[in-house]
Amino acid sequence: MSKKGKPKKNEEQELGPAQSSDSSDTTQPPGDMNDVADPPNRTVLAAIAALRSEVAQIKGDICSSIDARIQTVCTELRGELATTKKEIQTSITALEGNTSSHEKTIKDLERSASLQSDDITALQSQVTRLKSEVDKLVTKCEDLEGRSRRHNIRIIGIPEGAEGFAPRDFVADLLQEVLSLEAKPLIDRAHRTLRRRPDPQEPPRPIVLRLHYYHVLEGILRKAITARQLFYEGKRIQIFPDYPPAVAKRRALFNRARELLRDRPGVKYGLLYPARLLVTFNRTQTSFTDAKKAEEYAEGLFAPKPSTSTNDMESQE
Template identity: 70%
Template sequence: MMSKKVKCRKTDQPEAGPDQPSDSSESPIHTGRDEEPDPSNRAVLAAITALRDEVTRIKNDICSSIDARIQIIYTELKEELVTMKRETQKSITALEETTASQGKTITEIEKSASFHSDEVTTLRRQVTRLNSEVEKLTGKCEDLEGRSRRHNIRIIGVPEGAEGPRPRDFIAGLLQDALSLEDKPLIDRAHRTLRKKPDPHEPPRPFVLRLHYFHVLEDILRRASVAKQLHYGGKRIQIFPDYPPAVAKRRALFNRSRELLRNIPGVRYGLLYPARLLITYDGKQTSFTDPTKAEEYAEQLPVPGSSSSGQVS
Protein backbone atom coordinates (compact mmCIF):
# COMPACT_ATOMS: atom_id res chain seq x y z
CA MET A 1 0.00 0.00 0.00
CA MET A 2 1.34 3.38 -0.99
CA SER A 3 1.95 5.93 1.77
CA LYS A 4 0.72 9.47 1.56
CA LYS A 5 3.25 12.23 1.18
CA VAL A 6 2.04 15.46 2.65
CA LYS A 7 4.08 18.60 2.28
CA CYS A 8 3.96 21.03 5.16
CA ARG A 9 4.89 24.68 4.82
CA LYS A 10 7.61 26.03 7.03
CA THR A 11 7.06 29.31 8.90
CA ASP A 12 9.69 31.54 10.34
CA GLN A 13 9.71 31.59 14.11
CA PRO A 14 11.63 34.03 16.30
CA GLU A 15 14.50 32.56 18.00
CA ALA A 16 14.12 32.19 21.66
CA GLY A 17 15.77 34.76 23.53
CA PRO A 18 17.22 34.48 26.93
CA ASP A 19 14.05 35.91 28.40
CA GLN A 20 11.71 33.59 26.56
CA PRO A 21 11.22 29.94 27.37
CA SER A 22 12.34 27.57 24.73
CA ASP A 23 9.87 24.99 23.28
CA SER A 24 11.34 21.76 21.97
CA SER A 25 8.29 20.96 19.70
CA GLU A 26 7.31 22.87 16.67
CA SER A 27 3.61 23.63 16.10
CA PRO A 28 2.43 23.58 12.51
CA ILE A 29 0.89 26.66 11.22
CA HIS A 30 -2.49 26.10 9.49
CA THR A 31 -3.22 28.48 6.73
CA GLY A 32 -6.97 27.86 6.97
CA ARG A 33 -7.44 25.78 3.68
CA ASP A 34 -7.58 21.90 3.28
CA GLU A 35 -4.70 20.07 1.83
CA GLU A 36 -5.52 18.42 -1.49
CA PRO A 37 -3.91 15.08 -2.46
CA ASP A 38 -1.46 15.01 -5.17
CA PRO A 39 -2.26 13.36 -8.54
CA SER A 40 -0.69 10.01 -7.62
CA ASN A 41 -2.90 9.69 -4.53
CA ARG A 42 -5.96 10.62 -6.54
CA ALA A 43 -5.18 7.77 -9.00
CA VAL A 44 -4.84 5.28 -6.15
CA LEU A 45 -8.12 6.40 -4.63
CA ALA A 46 -9.80 6.16 -8.00
CA ALA A 47 -8.40 2.63 -8.47
CA ILE A 48 -9.60 1.62 -5.02
CA THR A 49 -13.04 3.05 -5.76
CA ALA A 50 -13.16 1.26 -9.11
CA LEU A 51 -11.99 -1.99 -7.44
CA ARG A 52 -14.63 -1.54 -4.78
CA ASP A 53 -17.28 -1.07 -7.44
CA GLU A 54 -16.00 -4.08 -9.37
CA VAL A 55 -16.04 -6.24 -6.25
CA THR A 56 -19.55 -5.06 -5.47
CA ARG A 57 -20.64 -5.83 -9.01
CA ILE A 58 -19.04 -9.27 -8.92
CA LYS A 59 -20.60 -9.91 -5.55
CA ASN A 60 -23.99 -8.89 -6.86
CA ASP A 61 -23.50 -11.05 -9.93
CA ILE A 62 -22.49 -14.02 -7.80
CA CYS A 63 -25.42 -13.48 -5.47
CA SER A 64 -27.77 -13.16 -8.39
CA SER A 65 -26.35 -16.31 -9.98
CA ILE A 66 -26.63 -18.20 -6.69
CA ASP A 67 -30.17 -16.94 -6.16
CA ALA A 68 -31.12 -17.95 -9.68
CA ARG A 69 -29.53 -21.39 -9.24
CA ILE A 70 -31.20 -21.83 -5.89
CA GLN A 71 -34.52 -20.84 -7.45
CA ILE A 72 -34.00 -23.36 -10.24
CA ILE A 73 -33.05 -26.12 -7.78
CA TYR A 74 -35.96 -25.18 -5.57
CA THR A 75 -38.35 -25.34 -8.52
CA GLU A 76 -36.97 -28.70 -9.64
CA LEU A 77 -37.05 -30.14 -6.12
CA LYS A 78 -40.56 -28.85 -5.65
CA GLU A 79 -41.70 -30.46 -8.88
CA GLU A 80 -39.98 -33.71 -7.98
CA LEU A 81 -41.48 -33.62 -4.51
CA VAL A 82 -44.92 -32.95 -5.95
CA THR A 83 -44.48 -35.80 -8.42
CA MET A 84 -43.16 -38.09 -5.69
CA LYS A 85 -46.01 -37.11 -3.42
CA ARG A 86 -48.51 -37.82 -6.15
CA GLU A 87 -46.97 -41.21 -6.89
CA THR A 88 -46.66 -42.01 -3.20
CA GLN A 89 -50.28 -41.04 -2.71
CA LYS A 90 -51.29 -43.34 -5.55
CA SER A 91 -49.24 -46.17 -4.08
CA ILE A 92 -50.69 -45.54 -0.63
CA THR A 93 -54.18 -45.51 -2.09
CA ALA A 94 -53.51 -48.78 -3.91
CA LEU A 95 -52.05 -50.29 -0.74
CA GLU A 96 -55.04 -49.15 1.27
CA GLU A 97 -57.39 -50.72 -1.25
CA THR A 98 -55.34 -53.92 -1.27
CA THR A 99 -55.21 -53.95 2.52
CA ALA A 100 -58.95 -53.41 2.73
CA SER A 101 -59.54 -56.21 0.22
CA GLN A 102 -57.20 -58.51 2.07
CA GLY A 103 -58.85 -57.57 5.33
CA LYS A 104 -62.20 -58.64 3.90
CA THR A 105 -60.64 -61.83 2.58
CA ILE A 106 -59.04 -62.58 5.94
CA THR A 107 -62.35 -61.97 7.67
CA GLU A 108 -64.08 -64.36 5.28
CA ILE A 109 -61.30 -66.91 5.78
CA GLU A 110 -61.63 -66.60 9.54
CA LYS A 111 -65.37 -67.15 9.29
CA SER A 112 -64.83 -70.08 6.94
CA ALA A 113 -62.10 -71.53 9.16
CA SER A 114 -64.33 -71.20 12.19
CA PHE A 115 -67.19 -72.85 10.33
CA HIS A 116 -65.01 -75.65 9.01
CA SER A 117 -63.45 -76.11 12.44
CA ASP A 118 -66.91 -76.64 13.86
CA GLU A 119 -67.69 -78.97 10.97
CA VAL A 120 -64.46 -80.91 11.51
CA THR A 121 -65.21 -81.22 15.20
CA THR A 122 -68.67 -82.53 14.38
CA LEU A 123 -67.31 -84.89 11.75
CA ARG A 124 -64.62 -86.09 14.14
CA ARG A 125 -67.27 -86.98 16.70
CA GLN A 126 -69.27 -88.73 13.99
CA VAL A 127 -66.20 -90.62 12.76
CA THR A 128 -65.39 -91.70 16.31
CA ARG A 129 -68.95 -92.89 16.76
CA LEU A 130 -68.94 -94.64 13.38
CA ASN A 131 -65.61 -96.30 14.13
CA SER A 132 -67.03 -97.59 17.37
CA GLU A 133 -70.11 -98.86 15.56
CA VAL A 134 -67.97 -100.43 12.83
CA GLU A 135 -65.88 -102.22 15.44
CA LYS A 136 -69.02 -103.48 17.11
CA LEU A 137 -70.55 -104.57 13.80
CA THR A 138 -67.27 -106.18 12.73
CA GLY A 139 -67.15 -108.09 15.98
CA LYS A 140 -70.77 -109.16 15.53
CA CYS A 141 -70.13 -110.25 11.94
CA GLU A 142 -67.10 -112.26 12.99
CA ASP A 143 -69.09 -113.77 15.82
CA LEU A 144 -71.96 -114.65 13.49
CA GLU A 145 -69.57 -116.08 10.93
CA GLY A 146 -67.86 -118.08 13.65
CA ARG A 147 -71.20 -119.39 14.90
CA SER A 148 -72.20 -120.34 11.36
CA ARG A 149 -68.96 -122.36 11.14
CA ARG A 150 -69.27 -124.07 14.51
CA HIS A 151 -70.31 -127.37 12.87
CA ASN A 152 -67.55 -127.14 10.26
CA ILE A 153 -64.14 -128.77 10.24
CA ARG A 154 -61.29 -128.43 7.78
CA ILE A 155 -59.21 -131.37 6.56
CA ILE A 156 -55.82 -130.62 4.99
CA GLY A 157 -53.68 -133.02 2.94
CA VAL A 158 -56.30 -135.12 1.11
CA PRO A 159 -54.99 -135.73 -2.44
CA GLU A 160 -56.85 -134.02 -5.27
CA GLY A 161 -59.45 -136.25 -6.96
CA ALA A 162 -59.41 -138.90 -4.25
CA GLU A 163 -62.99 -138.06 -3.25
CA GLY A 164 -64.49 -139.09 -6.56
CA PRO A 165 -68.03 -138.06 -7.50
CA ARG A 166 -69.41 -138.44 -3.92
CA PRO A 167 -67.19 -136.35 -1.62
CA ARG A 168 -69.55 -136.55 1.37
CA ASP A 169 -69.49 -140.35 1.55
CA PHE A 170 -65.75 -140.34 0.89
CA ILE A 171 -65.00 -137.96 3.77
CA ALA A 172 -67.30 -139.92 6.12
CA GLY A 173 -65.38 -143.11 5.39
CA LEU A 174 -62.03 -141.30 5.70
CA LEU A 175 -62.89 -139.99 9.15
CA GLN A 176 -64.12 -143.41 10.29
CA ASP A 177 -60.94 -145.13 9.15
CA ALA A 178 -58.45 -142.45 10.25
CA LEU A 179 -59.99 -141.88 13.71
CA SER A 180 -61.30 -145.40 14.36
CA LEU A 181 -64.90 -144.25 14.73
CA GLU A 182 -67.62 -146.83 15.39
CA ASP A 183 -69.96 -145.34 12.83
CA LYS A 184 -69.62 -143.04 9.90
CA PRO A 185 -70.35 -139.48 10.96
CA LEU A 186 -73.43 -137.82 9.51
CA ILE A 187 -72.18 -135.07 7.18
CA ASP A 188 -74.53 -132.45 5.79
CA ARG A 189 -72.14 -131.35 3.02
CA ALA A 190 -68.49 -131.58 2.05
CA HIS A 191 -66.47 -129.78 -0.64
CA ARG A 192 -63.05 -128.42 -1.47
CA THR A 193 -62.27 -124.79 -0.78
CA LEU A 194 -63.46 -122.52 -3.54
CA ARG A 195 -60.28 -121.72 -5.40
CA LYS A 196 -58.61 -122.79 -8.61
CA LYS A 197 -57.63 -126.43 -8.85
CA PRO A 198 -53.89 -126.65 -8.13
CA ASP A 199 -51.24 -128.06 -10.44
CA PRO A 200 -49.89 -131.56 -9.72
CA HIS A 201 -46.80 -130.20 -7.95
CA GLU A 202 -48.86 -127.87 -5.72
CA PRO A 203 -50.48 -128.88 -2.39
CA PRO A 204 -54.10 -130.03 -2.59
CA ARG A 205 -57.01 -127.83 -1.64
CA PRO A 206 -58.41 -128.31 1.89
CA PHE A 207 -61.74 -130.03 2.47
CA VAL A 208 -64.49 -128.15 4.32
CA LEU A 209 -67.34 -130.22 5.72
CA ARG A 210 -70.32 -129.58 7.93
CA LEU A 211 -71.24 -132.19 10.51
CA HIS A 212 -74.85 -132.64 11.45
CA TYR A 213 -74.22 -133.17 15.19
CA PHE A 214 -71.96 -130.92 17.25
CA HIS A 215 -71.00 -133.66 19.71
CA VAL A 216 -69.69 -135.70 16.79
CA LEU A 217 -67.54 -132.71 15.76
CA GLU A 218 -66.15 -132.45 19.29
CA ASP A 219 -65.34 -136.16 19.31
CA ILE A 220 -63.53 -135.90 15.95
CA LEU A 221 -61.44 -132.90 17.06
CA ARG A 222 -60.55 -134.61 20.37
CA ARG A 223 -59.44 -137.82 18.64
CA ALA A 224 -57.42 -135.79 16.10
CA SER A 225 -55.68 -133.90 18.92
CA VAL A 226 -54.83 -137.10 20.78
CA ALA A 227 -53.62 -138.89 17.66
CA LYS A 228 -51.15 -136.08 16.82
CA GLN A 229 -50.48 -137.52 13.35
CA LEU A 230 -53.09 -138.92 10.95
CA HIS A 231 -52.44 -140.61 7.59
CA TYR A 232 -54.56 -141.52 4.63
CA GLY A 233 -53.23 -143.33 1.59
CA GLY A 234 -49.66 -142.78 2.79
CA LYS A 235 -50.22 -139.04 3.06
CA ARG A 236 -50.38 -137.11 6.28
CA ILE A 237 -53.65 -135.30 6.92
CA GLN A 238 -54.59 -132.67 9.49
CA ILE A 239 -57.97 -131.82 10.99
CA PHE A 240 -58.76 -128.34 12.33
CA PRO A 241 -61.84 -126.32 13.27
CA ASP A 242 -63.05 -124.11 10.45
CA TYR A 243 -62.53 -120.60 11.80
CA PRO A 244 -63.30 -117.33 9.96
CA PRO A 245 -60.23 -115.92 8.13
CA ALA A 246 -59.83 -112.96 10.52
CA VAL A 247 -59.98 -115.26 13.55
CA ALA A 248 -57.60 -117.76 11.96
CA LYS A 249 -55.02 -115.01 11.35
CA ARG A 250 -55.21 -113.81 14.95
CA ARG A 251 -54.89 -117.35 16.27
CA ALA A 252 -51.90 -118.03 14.01
CA LEU A 253 -49.99 -115.21 15.72
CA PHE A 254 -49.80 -117.39 18.86
CA ASN A 255 -47.98 -120.28 17.13
CA ARG A 256 -44.58 -119.14 18.40
CA SER A 257 -45.85 -118.92 21.99
CA ARG A 258 -47.37 -122.39 21.77
CA GLU A 259 -44.11 -123.85 20.48
CA LEU A 260 -42.24 -122.36 23.44
CA LEU A 261 -44.81 -123.64 25.94
CA ARG A 262 -44.75 -127.14 24.45
CA ASN A 263 -41.22 -127.71 25.78
CA ILE A 264 -41.90 -126.57 29.36
CA PRO A 265 -43.04 -129.22 31.91
CA GLY A 266 -45.92 -128.50 34.20
CA VAL A 267 -47.48 -126.02 31.80
CA ARG A 268 -51.01 -126.39 30.50
CA TYR A 269 -52.16 -124.05 27.78
CA GLY A 270 -55.05 -123.64 25.41
CA LEU A 271 -56.05 -121.21 22.69
CA LEU A 272 -59.58 -120.12 23.40
CA TYR A 273 -62.00 -118.62 20.90
CA PRO A 274 -61.57 -116.24 19.21
CA ALA A 275 -57.87 -115.65 20.00
CA ARG A 276 -57.01 -115.80 23.69
CA LEU A 277 -54.13 -117.89 24.99
CA LEU A 278 -54.80 -119.33 28.46
CA ILE A 279 -51.69 -120.55 30.34
CA THR A 280 -51.70 -122.47 33.61
CA TYR A 281 -48.35 -122.75 35.39
CA ASP A 282 -47.62 -123.55 39.00
CA GLY A 283 -51.33 -123.31 39.82
CA LYS A 284 -51.67 -119.82 38.37
CA GLN A 285 -53.71 -118.98 35.28
CA THR A 286 -52.69 -116.20 32.92
CA SER A 287 -54.42 -115.19 29.70
CA PHE A 288 -53.04 -113.19 26.78
CA THR A 289 -54.64 -111.51 23.80
CA ASP A 290 -51.33 -109.95 22.70
CA PRO A 291 -49.01 -112.50 21.01
CA THR A 292 -45.89 -110.47 21.84
CA LYS A 293 -46.63 -110.44 25.56
CA ALA A 294 -47.42 -114.16 25.43
CA GLU A 295 -44.01 -114.86 23.86
CA GLU A 296 -42.24 -112.74 26.48
CA TYR A 297 -44.02 -114.66 29.25
CA ALA A 298 -43.17 -118.04 27.69
CA GLU A 299 -39.49 -117.10 27.30
CA GLN A 300 -39.27 -116.27 31.00
CA LEU A 301 -40.39 -119.74 32.07
CA PRO A 302 -37.63 -122.29 32.87
CA VAL A 303 -36.89 -124.87 30.16
CA PRO A 304 -35.10 -128.03 31.37
CA GLY A 305 -33.11 -130.36 29.16
CA SER A 306 -35.87 -132.93 28.77
CA SER A 307 -39.49 -132.25 29.66
CA SER A 308 -43.08 -132.99 28.78
CA SER A 309 -46.07 -130.70 28.93
CA GLY A 310 -49.79 -131.05 28.95
CA GLN A 311 -52.04 -129.26 26.48
CA VAL A 312 -55.63 -128.16 26.77
CA SER A 313 -57.35 -127.84 23.39
Protein backbone atom coordinates in the same frame (compact mmCIF):
# COMPACT_ATOMS: atom_id res chain seq x y z
CA MET B 1 5.05 9.57 6.56
CA SER B 2 4.98 12.45 9.04
CA LYS B 3 4.64 10.04 11.95
CA LYS B 4 7.86 8.25 10.96
CA GLY B 5 9.79 11.60 10.93
CA LYS B 6 8.98 12.48 14.55
CA PRO B 7 11.34 9.98 16.16
CA LYS B 8 14.15 11.22 14.01
CA LYS B 9 13.54 14.73 15.19
CA ASN B 10 13.59 13.69 18.81
CA GLU B 11 16.85 11.87 18.31
CA GLU B 12 18.39 14.98 16.76
CA GLN B 13 17.30 17.03 19.71
CA GLU B 14 18.83 14.59 22.18
CA LEU B 15 22.15 14.25 20.38
CA GLY B 16 22.75 17.92 20.09
CA PRO B 17 24.30 20.10 17.34
CA ALA B 18 27.47 18.12 16.80
CA GLN B 19 25.76 14.87 16.13
CA SER B 20 23.11 16.45 13.97
CA SER B 21 25.69 17.60 11.41
CA ASP B 22 27.07 14.07 11.04
CA SER B 23 23.69 12.51 10.69
CA SER B 24 22.77 14.94 8.00
CA ASP B 25 25.68 13.71 5.97
CA THR B 26 25.02 9.94 6.25
CA THR B 27 21.19 9.64 6.57
CA GLN B 28 18.89 10.29 3.62
CA PRO B 29 15.66 12.19 4.02
CA PRO B 30 12.48 10.15 4.56
CA GLY B 31 11.13 11.29 1.28
CA ASP B 32 13.90 9.57 -0.68
CA MET B 33 13.33 6.15 1.06
CA ASN B 34 9.59 6.13 0.29
CA ASP B 35 10.39 6.89 -3.33
CA VAL B 36 12.65 3.83 -3.52
CA ALA B 37 10.29 1.28 -1.66
CA ASP B 38 6.83 2.33 -2.98
CA PRO B 39 6.98 1.00 -6.62
CA PRO B 40 7.19 -2.76 -5.69
CA ASN B 41 4.50 -2.35 -3.04
CA ARG B 42 2.25 -0.66 -5.46
CA THR B 43 2.74 -3.48 -7.97
CA VAL B 44 1.92 -6.11 -5.34
CA LEU B 45 -1.07 -4.16 -4.16
CA ALA B 46 -2.25 -3.74 -7.72
CA ALA B 47 -1.80 -7.53 -8.33
CA ILE B 48 -3.64 -8.29 -5.12
CA ALA B 49 -6.43 -5.96 -6.10
CA ALA B 50 -6.64 -7.53 -9.56
CA LEU B 51 -6.61 -11.02 -8.00
CA ARG B 52 -9.36 -10.00 -5.60
CA SER B 53 -11.42 -8.70 -8.47
CA GLU B 54 -10.85 -11.90 -10.46
CA VAL B 55 -11.68 -14.09 -7.43
CA ALA B 56 -14.80 -12.06 -6.81
CA GLN B 57 -15.80 -12.47 -10.44
CA ILE B 58 -15.10 -16.23 -10.34
CA LYS B 59 -17.01 -16.50 -7.10
CA GLY B 60 -19.89 -14.68 -8.63
CA ASP B 61 -19.83 -16.94 -11.68
CA ILE B 62 -19.66 -20.06 -9.51
CA CYS B 63 -22.49 -18.84 -7.33
CA SER B 64 -24.57 -18.01 -10.36
CA SER B 65 -23.86 -21.44 -11.88
CA ILE B 66 -24.65 -23.19 -8.58
CA ASP B 67 -27.84 -21.20 -8.18
CA ALA B 68 -28.90 -22.04 -11.71
CA ARG B 69 -28.07 -25.72 -11.18
CA ILE B 70 -29.90 -25.76 -7.87
CA GLN B 71 -32.92 -24.19 -9.50
CA THR B 72 -32.80 -26.82 -12.24
CA VAL B 73 -32.41 -29.68 -9.74
CA CYS B 74 -35.19 -28.30 -7.57
CA THR B 75 -37.46 -28.05 -10.58
CA GLU B 76 -36.65 -31.65 -11.59
CA LEU B 77 -37.07 -32.88 -8.03
CA ARG B 78 -40.40 -31.10 -7.69
CA GLY B 79 -41.58 -32.74 -10.89
CA GLU B 80 -40.33 -36.18 -9.87
CA LEU B 81 -41.74 -35.78 -6.37
CA ALA B 82 -45.08 -34.73 -7.81
CA THR B 83 -45.08 -37.79 -10.11
CA THR B 84 -43.97 -40.09 -7.29
CA LYS B 85 -46.58 -38.63 -4.96
CA LYS B 86 -49.25 -39.21 -7.56
CA GLU B 87 -48.10 -42.80 -8.09
CA ILE B 88 -47.94 -43.41 -4.33
CA GLN B 89 -51.42 -41.98 -3.87
CA THR B 90 -52.68 -44.20 -6.67
CA SER B 91 -50.99 -47.24 -5.10
CA ILE B 92 -52.31 -46.33 -1.66
CA THR B 93 -55.81 -46.02 -3.07
CA ALA B 94 -55.48 -49.44 -4.71
CA LEU B 95 -54.04 -50.92 -1.48
CA GLU B 96 -56.86 -49.46 0.54
CA GLY B 97 -59.33 -51.08 -1.82
CA ASN B 98 -57.50 -54.41 -1.61
CA THR B 99 -57.26 -54.10 2.18
CA SER B 100 -60.98 -53.50 2.44
CA SER B 101 -61.66 -56.48 0.21
CA HIS B 102 -59.20 -58.64 2.19
CA GLU B 103 -60.70 -57.52 5.46
CA LYS B 104 -64.13 -58.58 4.25
CA THR B 105 -62.74 -61.87 3.00
CA ILE B 106 -60.94 -62.49 6.31
CA LYS B 107 -64.12 -61.83 8.25
CA ASP B 108 -65.97 -64.29 6.01
CA LEU B 109 -63.18 -66.84 6.51
CA GLU B 110 -63.27 -66.34 10.29
CA ARG B 111 -67.00 -66.84 10.30
CA SER B 112 -66.67 -69.90 8.09
CA ALA B 113 -63.80 -71.29 10.20
CA SER B 114 -65.86 -70.82 13.35
CA LEU B 115 -68.78 -72.66 11.78
CA GLN B 116 -66.49 -75.41 10.49
CA SER B 117 -64.87 -75.75 13.90
CA ASP B 118 -68.28 -76.27 15.45
CA ASP B 119 -69.16 -78.76 12.72
CA ILE B 120 -65.85 -80.61 13.19
CA THR B 121 -66.43 -80.81 16.94
CA ALA B 122 -69.87 -82.24 16.35
CA LEU B 123 -68.50 -84.63 13.71
CA GLN B 124 -65.71 -85.81 16.00
CA SER B 125 -68.23 -86.63 18.67
CA GLN B 126 -70.36 -88.42 16.12
CA VAL B 127 -67.37 -90.29 14.65
CA THR B 128 -66.33 -91.41 18.14
CA ARG B 129 -69.82 -92.73 18.76
CA LEU B 130 -70.01 -94.39 15.35
CA LYS B 131 -66.55 -95.93 15.82
CA SER B 132 -67.67 -97.46 19.08
CA GLU B 133 -70.79 -98.81 17.39
CA VAL B 134 -68.76 -100.13 14.43
CA ASP B 135 -66.37 -101.90 16.81
CA LYS B 136 -69.33 -103.52 18.51
CA LEU B 137 -70.82 -104.50 15.14
CA VAL B 138 -67.49 -105.94 13.96
CA THR B 139 -67.25 -107.97 17.15
CA LYS B 140 -70.81 -109.18 16.68
CA CYS B 141 -70.18 -110.04 13.02
CA GLU B 142 -67.06 -111.99 13.94
CA ASP B 143 -69.01 -113.80 16.64
CA LEU B 144 -71.87 -114.57 14.26
CA GLU B 145 -69.46 -115.76 11.58
CA GLY B 146 -67.64 -117.89 14.12
CA ARG B 147 -70.93 -119.38 15.33
CA SER B 148 -71.95 -120.13 11.74
CA ARG B 149 -68.68 -122.06 11.34
CA ARG B 150 -68.91 -123.99 14.60
CA HIS B 151 -69.85 -127.19 12.73
CA ASN B 152 -67.09 -126.73 10.11
CA ILE B 153 -63.60 -128.21 9.95
CA ARG B 154 -60.78 -127.76 7.45
CA ILE B 155 -58.67 -130.52 5.99
CA ILE B 156 -55.33 -129.40 4.55
CA GLY B 157 -53.06 -131.47 2.32
CA ILE B 158 -55.53 -133.45 0.19
CA PRO B 159 -54.31 -133.39 -3.43
CA GLU B 160 -56.40 -131.49 -5.93
CA GLY B 161 -59.05 -133.60 -7.63
CA ALA B 162 -58.80 -136.51 -5.18
CA GLU B 163 -62.37 -135.89 -3.99
CA GLY B 164 -63.81 -136.47 -7.47
CA PHE B 165 -67.46 -135.54 -8.04
CA ALA B 166 -68.72 -136.66 -4.61
CA PRO B 167 -66.69 -134.69 -2.03
CA ARG B 168 -69.06 -135.55 0.88
CA ASP B 169 -68.67 -139.28 0.47
CA PHE B 170 -64.93 -138.91 -0.13
CA VAL B 171 -64.42 -136.88 3.05
CA ALA B 172 -66.60 -139.24 5.12
CA ASP B 173 -64.56 -142.26 3.99
CA LEU B 174 -61.32 -140.31 4.54
CA LEU B 175 -62.18 -139.38 8.12
CA GLN B 176 -63.31 -142.90 8.99
CA GLU B 177 -60.12 -144.36 7.56
CA VAL B 178 -57.60 -141.85 8.89
CA LEU B 179 -59.10 -141.42 12.37
CA SER B 180 -60.32 -145.03 12.76
CA LEU B 181 -63.92 -144.00 13.36
CA GLU B 182 -66.56 -146.64 14.08
CA ALA B 183 -68.94 -145.17 11.53
CA LYS B 184 -68.91 -142.64 8.77
CA PRO B 185 -69.69 -139.12 10.05
CA LEU B 186 -72.81 -137.45 8.73
CA ILE B 187 -71.68 -134.52 6.56
CA ASP B 188 -74.04 -131.83 5.35
CA ARG B 189 -71.72 -130.44 2.67
CA ALA B 190 -68.06 -130.44 1.64
CA HIS B 191 -66.13 -128.37 -0.92
CA ARG B 192 -62.79 -126.79 -1.67
CA THR B 193 -62.15 -123.24 -0.55
CA LEU B 194 -63.54 -120.68 -2.98
CA ARG B 195 -60.46 -119.50 -4.84
CA ARG B 196 -58.86 -120.28 -8.17
CA ARG B 197 -57.54 -123.74 -8.82
CA PRO B 198 -53.79 -123.74 -7.97
CA ASP B 199 -51.02 -124.68 -10.36
CA PRO B 200 -49.44 -128.14 -10.02
CA GLN B 201 -46.42 -126.75 -8.11
CA GLU B 202 -48.65 -124.85 -5.68
CA PRO B 203 -50.16 -126.37 -2.49
CA PRO B 204 -53.71 -127.71 -2.86
CA ARG B 205 -56.74 -125.84 -1.62
CA PRO B 206 -58.14 -126.86 1.78
CA ILE B 207 -61.39 -128.82 1.97
CA VAL B 208 -64.11 -127.25 4.11
CA LEU B 209 -66.87 -129.52 5.40
CA ARG B 210 -69.86 -129.09 7.67
CA LEU B 211 -70.68 -131.89 10.10
CA HIS B 212 -74.30 -132.45 11.02
CA TYR B 213 -73.63 -133.14 14.72
CA TYR B 214 -71.40 -131.00 16.85
CA HIS B 215 -70.37 -133.83 19.19
CA VAL B 216 -69.05 -135.71 16.17
CA LEU B 217 -66.96 -132.66 15.28
CA GLU B 218 -65.53 -132.57 18.83
CA GLY B 219 -64.60 -136.25 18.61
CA ILE B 220 -62.86 -135.75 15.25
CA LEU B 221 -60.86 -132.78 16.49
CA ARG B 222 -59.93 -134.61 19.69
CA LYS B 223 -58.60 -137.61 17.75
CA ALA B 224 -56.77 -135.33 15.30
CA ILE B 225 -55.01 -133.56 18.20
CA THR B 226 -54.12 -136.88 19.85
CA ALA B 227 -52.75 -138.37 16.64
CA ARG B 228 -50.78 -135.20 15.80
CA GLN B 229 -49.61 -136.64 12.44
CA LEU B 230 -52.14 -137.94 9.91
CA PHE B 231 -51.35 -139.30 6.45
CA TYR B 232 -53.37 -139.92 3.31
CA GLU B 233 -51.69 -141.93 0.54
CA GLY B 234 -48.31 -141.12 2.01
CA LYS B 235 -48.92 -137.38 2.29
CA ARG B 236 -49.41 -135.61 5.58
CA ILE B 237 -52.77 -133.97 6.17
CA GLN B 238 -53.95 -131.66 8.93
CA ILE B 239 -57.40 -131.13 10.45
CA PHE B 240 -58.33 -127.79 12.03
CA PRO B 241 -61.47 -125.98 13.13
CA ASP B 242 -62.82 -123.58 10.53
CA TYR B 243 -62.36 -120.13 12.10
CA PRO B 244 -63.12 -116.73 10.51
CA PRO B 245 -60.02 -115.15 8.88
CA ALA B 246 -59.70 -112.40 11.52
CA VAL B 247 -59.90 -114.94 14.34
CA ALA B 248 -57.47 -117.29 12.61
CA LYS B 249 -54.89 -114.50 12.32
CA ARG B 250 -55.20 -113.59 15.99
CA ARG B 251 -54.87 -117.24 17.03
CA ALA B 252 -51.83 -117.73 14.79
CA LEU B 253 -49.95 -115.09 16.78
CA PHE B 254 -49.80 -117.54 19.72
CA ASN B 255 -48.00 -120.28 17.76
CA ARG B 256 -44.60 -119.28 19.12
CA ALA B 257 -45.78 -119.33 22.73
CA ARG B 258 -47.47 -122.71 22.23
CA GLU B 259 -44.26 -124.17 20.81
CA LEU B 260 -42.35 -122.96 23.88
CA LEU B 261 -44.92 -124.52 26.24
CA ARG B 262 -45.27 -127.82 24.37
CA ASP B 263 -43.98 -130.91 26.23
CA ARG B 264 -42.97 -128.88 29.27
CA PRO B 265 -43.35 -130.82 32.52
CA GLY B 266 -46.18 -129.65 34.70
CA VAL B 267 -47.55 -127.25 32.08
CA LYS B 268 -51.02 -127.43 30.57
CA TYR B 269 -52.25 -124.90 28.08
CA GLY B 270 -55.12 -124.30 25.73
CA LEU B 271 -56.10 -121.68 23.17
CA LEU B 272 -59.64 -120.60 23.89
CA TYR B 273 -61.97 -118.93 21.42
CA PRO B 274 -61.51 -116.42 19.94
CA ALA B 275 -57.83 -115.89 20.88
CA ARG B 276 -56.99 -116.34 24.55
CA LEU B 277 -54.15 -118.53 25.76
CA LEU B 278 -54.79 -120.21 29.10
CA VAL B 279 -51.70 -121.63 30.84
CA THR B 280 -51.77 -123.76 34.01
CA PHE B 281 -48.49 -124.27 35.91
CA ASN B 282 -48.17 -125.43 39.50
CA ARG B 283 -51.96 -125.20 39.87
CA THR B 284 -51.83 -121.54 38.89
CA GLN B 285 -53.75 -120.38 35.84
CA THR B 286 -52.62 -117.45 33.73
CA SER B 287 -54.42 -116.17 30.65
CA PHE B 288 -53.02 -114.02 27.86
CA THR B 289 -54.67 -112.06 25.07
CA ASP B 290 -51.35 -110.49 24.02
CA ALA B 291 -49.09 -112.90 22.12
CA LYS B 292 -45.90 -111.00 23.02
CA LYS B 293 -46.59 -111.22 26.74
CA ALA B 294 -47.38 -114.91 26.35
CA GLU B 295 -44.02 -115.50 24.67
CA GLU B 296 -42.18 -113.62 27.39
CA TYR B 297 -43.97 -115.68 30.04
CA ALA B 298 -43.15 -118.95 28.26
CA GLU B 299 -39.48 -117.99 27.80
CA GLY B 300 -39.08 -116.98 31.42
CA LEU B 301 -41.00 -119.94 32.83
CA PHE B 302 -38.10 -122.38 32.40
CA ALA B 303 -35.21 -119.97 32.00
CA PRO B 304 -32.12 -121.08 33.96
CA LYS B 305 -31.73 -119.21 37.19
CA PRO B 306 -28.37 -117.46 37.79
CA SER B 307 -26.11 -119.57 40.01
CA THR B 308 -24.83 -118.10 43.26
CA SER B 309 -21.09 -117.40 43.10
CA THR B 310 -18.59 -118.42 45.79
CA ASN B 311 -17.96 -114.84 46.80
CA ASP B 312 -21.69 -114.29 47.35
CA MET B 313 -21.88 -117.41 49.52
CA GLU B 314 -18.89 -116.30 51.61
CA SER B 315 -20.39 -112.83 52.02
CA GLN B 316 -23.67 -114.40 53.16
CA GLU B 317 -21.81 -116.52 55.72
